[in-house]
Every structure is written in C-alpha cells, then in structure tokens.
Amino acid sequence: MQALVDAIRQQGEILPGGILKVDGLVNHQLLPHLTREMGETFARHFAPLNPSKIVTIEVSGIAPAIATAMVLGVPMVYARKKKPVTMKEPAFTAQSVSRTKGGVVDLYVSSEFLGAGDRVVVIDDFLASGGTLRALAGMIGVSGAQLLGIGCVVEKQFESGREKLADLNVPIHTLANIVRMSEAEGILVEAGR
C-alpha cells in the first residue's frame, strides 16, 4: 500500500529495542483516509475466503480491523486485555508479551462472540515476533472457529514473525514491510507482501 509506505517514510521513527514509532498514523493518531484504504485493501485480499468474522486485539488492531469489517459487512470482535464484569463465561484466554508497554498481557474473548462455525480473518497493526498472533490463533483454535488468514498493517521482516507462524498454514498479508532499520541506514520500508 503505497500511501502507507510513504507515510512511514515521512513519519516513522526508530526507538530503542527495535521499535518503530508510527503513532501519527497507527498507534495514537489515526488518519481516516489511510485507515479506510487499509480496510479496503484487506477486504479485497481476504473476501475470496468468505470470512464471517474479523478478530483483532485491543487497542491498535481495532481501527484497521473495523475498517476491514465495514467493507466486508461482517462483525468484528476484539480480544480484551482485562476481563470486564460484562464478559460472559466461558471465555477463551491466552497470554502474550506487550512490545510497547512491556510485561505479559492476558487476552480474553468470550465464547459469546467466537465459536465453532465462525470463519475468522485476524487483522492486527504489527507483525513482529508473531507472539501475539500465535496466542490469538491458539484461542481461535480452542474456540472451534476456523482461522482463514492473517492481515497486518506493518510487518517487521527482521523479526521473522511470518516464518514463525508458517505452521498455522494460513495466508499472511501485510501492507508495508520493514525490511530492516537502524540509526545508520534509517528505515528500509517497502510494499507489504
């Protein structure tokens, strides 16, 4: 997605620990035209799989996920990181590591909104180590839903998440790919894959 690649080139910043800051377009401020195009692009890519539901993780996955769900006309469910009193049991749960806040986070999705018969495409903001998507894929598997594919706005190729998720045997589509980044070289970003 060329507009996203251009925006990352303009606004992306390298932070310690291999973190790419794109708060101006993905993780804090959202740009409606860019978010809409993300949704349209994911929807075009995954529509042939005929998903019945989009699943993501709060908080930064929500915007691209709802943009995709709106084009496809299907519900969007987001895993919560703290279980609210409103959540109906049983809930599926797993743990992942937050890359931007540190520490282990719990993920919860109620069986009220995910289960056998659901055909799921997962949309998230970042594919880095793949740990978070692995945790979510595990919950989807336990629920009895079928995972059809994974879409991420930004892939950090140098963290090899795509390879680590290969055993899930689902297509992974990303919109921008950070091949590598360093203070010396800057951010080498190309179209997603």
Ligand SMILES: O=P(O)(O)OC[C@H]1O[C@H](OP(=O)(O)OP(=O)(O)O)[C@H](O)[C@@H]1O
């Ligand atoms: O592939 P991984 O190494 O697991 O990294 C990707 C995950 O890291 C971020 O979550 P984080 O908890 O940092 O942030 P958020 O609250 O902005 O969604 C991001 O939203 C992905 O879910």
Ligand SMILES: O=c1[nH]c(=O)c2nc[nH]c2[nH]1
């Ligand atoms: O804002 C972010 N920048 C990153 O580099 C990253 N990696 C995983 N999750 C991330 N979130």
